[in-house]
Amino acid sequence: MSNLSGMELQNLRHLLLFSETDKEKYKTYAESCTDPHVKQFFQKESQSAEQKKQTLLQFLK
Numbered sequence: 001m002s003n004l005s006g007m008e009l010q011n012l013r014h015l016l017l018f019s020e021t022d023k024e025k026y027k028t029y030a031e032s033c034t035d036p037h038v039k040q041f042f043q044k045e046s047q048s049a050e051q052k053k054q055t056l057l058q059f060l061k
Contacts, residue, residue: 016057027046030042
């Protein structure tokens with residue numbers, strides 16, 4: 001694990017929570033859409049939020 005300060009770990013935790021929330025929010029939006037273009041947009045945003053979360057998790061290794 002990287003040598004992160006307490007404040008950095010707290011900020012990282014918040015960013016991870018925000019990314020997870022965004023991922024689930026966009027996934028829910030995509031599931032409720034009927035327009036295929038809008039659905040695809042939200043699916044891509046959900047995937048992007050997951051990738052962001054995975055990138056942030058790398059800081060904990």
